[in-house]
Amino acid sequence: MRSRKQAVVVAAAVCGSLALAACGGGGPSAAGGKLSNDKVVFGLLNDQSGVYKDLSGPNSKVAIQMAIDDYKAKYGAKAVAKTIEIVTADHQNKPDIANTKAQEMYDRQNVDVILDVPTSSAALAVANVAKAKKKLFIDITAGTTELTGKSCNKYTYAWAYDTAMLAKGTGAAVVKNGGKSWSIVYPDYAFGQNMNKSFTEAVTGAGGTVQQSIPTPFPNDNFATFITKAASTNPQVIGIMAAGGDLINFVKQYNQAGMQSKAQLAVGLMFITDIHSLGVDQFAGTTFTDPWYWNFDAQNKAWADKFQAKTGTRPSFAHAGNYSAAMNYLEAVQAAGTDNADAVIKALDGKKINDVFLRNGEVRSDHRVVHDVYLAKVKTKDQVKEAWDYEQIVQTIPAADAFEPISADCKM
């Protein structure tokens, strides 16, 4: 009968497609000796195609590989980790994809430590997965203080920066350099509200005044009215807490309104890639805090040259941060003799680190890595000597001053 034949065809099709879908599944992991599966596997989970692609993206894999090569060169035959692999996935800045990919990395791809994860909502999701799976997660590129606050756990580290440090850095330093009266423009969502709060505290704590705090919608591409409002009290400094595309919108319109000559622009969160995309002259004179700058000293430049040879571009703090995290993870594995998460954590906690990325660095008990950071001013076009040479480091902010003390919300 025809319907039975059709039924068989349909059933075969369904089973066939299920079987096809099964391709790509991983087998169960073999119980290893000292190293799980006899190898160390890094999981690079970041944005490979979206807004953070240039900031970290695929080039972070190169940075991690550089760490692997340096580790192997350093320890040679005595290296505990002889086989080291990197798997990558693109979370497209979507927390649900980050969540699923993180689980998959730990469960099926034998990943021992996940690195990077920009976008705060994604990072928080991965932190929870790390806690559930009892495996390591070192965040480089997301800035939420919640990673070492409410959502802290012993398997999660914040390696590079957080939003509170940005406020403390830029806010206090600019006031000390003479910018005492501020108007703050901030996007009205959790990040912006936190930045506004942190900056207000930092500025007033350093002896300055915040004349107005102006909320803007988020996302937003039209800042004209807010710029007018901010300028109306004639502040010395205008602090803008927008980031990414919104920041670029703001700066374009800010310059359009002729504000560059009227007030100093301080940016809450900015990356060297923002300067590159908008152009140095639009950002000229702007002050911000950078966790790391490639052209700061000879050690950084040497590493940046090696990076450039492999990728054709200069590294951002995220690339250097991934290198540093990977390298220090491998050192911890070396010291512990195993990649077992708890043993590695013991080897990392409290460690004092000085490498290309971390100066006067220390892994704190809340798993926040504190280190020196830098107050940077964007150069004018004629000061730029080569591509990416955009920053003039005004001041080094020492680790002790840069970061907030341990949060009471963090209960590990």
Add this chain to the structure above:
Amino acid sequence: MTHPLQNSTNSSRSPEPDAAGPLRDGRHSPLRWVMLAVGLIAALALPWFIYPPVAMDIAAWALFAISVDLLLGYTGLLSFGHAAFWGSSSYVTGLVAIHWGVPFPLAILGGMVFAMAIAVPIGYLSVRRTGIYFAMVTLAFGQMIYFVANQLSDLTGGENGLQALPKNFFGVSSVETDAFSFYYAAIGLILLGIWAAWRIVHSPFGRVLVAIRDNPARARALGYDVDHYKIIVFVLSAGLAGLAGGVFAISHGFTSLEELNWTTSGKVVLITVLGGIGTLWGGPLGAAIVITLEDRLASSGFEGTGIILGSIFVLIVLLFRHGIWGTARDLLQRRRDARKGPVD
């Protein structure tokens, strides 16, 4: 006047298959029961073949797509803002789960009720327009909900999302820790939702919906309060979308503003049209394809997910308007008719 998703007389395509299935011949054909059985087996066997969290995603999006199809395929209304119900339910489900610690099916019920509650005013306002206007109005309302949720960041966590949602299932710990077990705990809810959609479609109410889709003026002339019916199906559809969204949130253990964004509304429409509108199988099929495709692309480092999905979508709308399932069904139907010979 052309009606949504039906070909006009100028077209050379065969007439739209009667989407109200077995009512045509008054009995359930054996093929239908076999297909239902196969579908059930596929749903239960899925986590053996596909990574369980991804399998759960497929199931949740399948129900979400079915909820959209209820409006699109059976009532002729394209909702482009359905993420409002999926997403808001995901938040309410999460908040209930966190603050009241109840087993997750109850939390999801709370999310469903909330989604249906906000669907009443949105539906009331939206059904005053039809066709393309309805799509634009629902799109705009969806964005409004997104912005409101962003504003209420103390409650929703704003752009950080709502984190650490518990998977409480009457104290069964394997459900809480193992995604495989969770799938089996949750799939029952999804199947319940699909069954509810099936019952809606194959009921007198469902027949009125099809009548409204095909000729609203005639339905009105026959005495049916067309707007009334539309609002009811809108609210029911929102409830199913809410059910799916709640399951999704608990499965992932968190939810974020992404689930309220218009891009999510667009994705479910894409899944629905790809799978086939006016058929309850289209949703699961479309979801399986799109979710696994996205999953593979994310691991492979390929950059052009939008290009691929967009191209598939353009092709489907241009050439295979009834979606994959509908086109397959048309081909089988045509072959069956051809073998039957000329109409006697």
Add this chain to the structure above:
Amino acid sequence: MSAFIQYTVQGLAGGGFYAMAALGLAVIFGVLGVVNFSHGACYMLGAVAAAVLLDVLHVHFWVALAVVPVLLFLVGVLMERLLIRWLLRLDPLYNFLLTFGLSLILVDLVKRRYGVSGLPYERPAGLAGQLHIGSIGLPAYSVFVWLFSLLICGIVWLLLTKTRVGMIVRASTEDAERTRALGINVGRWVTPVFGFGIALAGLAGVMAAPFRAITADMGSNFVIILFAVVVIGGLGSILGAVVAGFLVGLVEAYGQAYAPTFAQVAIFVLMAGVVLFRPAGLFGRDESA
């Protein structure tokens, strides 16, 4: 008071983008019955084209204002000939979905080619700084955008009222079947009108290039506001699109100035109000279901 005037000018400038783009959308809908979801992507393409032309060929803003709309016109013609026309006989929902898929493709293509960080664009010479009228300082660029968009809308209005094509467009917008019944060959104007609508979106994009971040996603939120604009103005009404565009720009500006937390929602609340009390839009004709 001076702040209010500044906000008004800024609102009219912001509204100018909406008005121009909505005008394109309304013209396309009027003649083709197509609601072009890719209008935002075309706006984005206009801005990207301006940036690329500047970078590669050193074409400055003033020249780009003329060149880019022509390029976008061609893009529109291609879109219509290759894709849109096959679905014109069907319900507008099909072309709505088609253009949605198209927008996904266009955005991703731009992302792949130019990345996501945004393209740089220089401030156009002559439009920097402020104009001082009495004691009030207005950014010169805002005034320019406002006046230029008014000019464009005015020119289009003249085209619509004084030329034969324009008459066909208006007649077709009001009653397509009767227009055809009168023996007017609307068909041969379909492609150029579509191209013209896309060109208007591209023109808005060029205007935005010095003013807004040029990213692949810049059109995505723009198109949703655009939909709210045409629902408020009435989709079948060309005048409605322009008036609603400026109105929405003003609502945005005043909302941002006086009630920033509600600014984004305000436009949708306005739309909800219009749908409730005047479902056909402020200028629209009442259409039966």
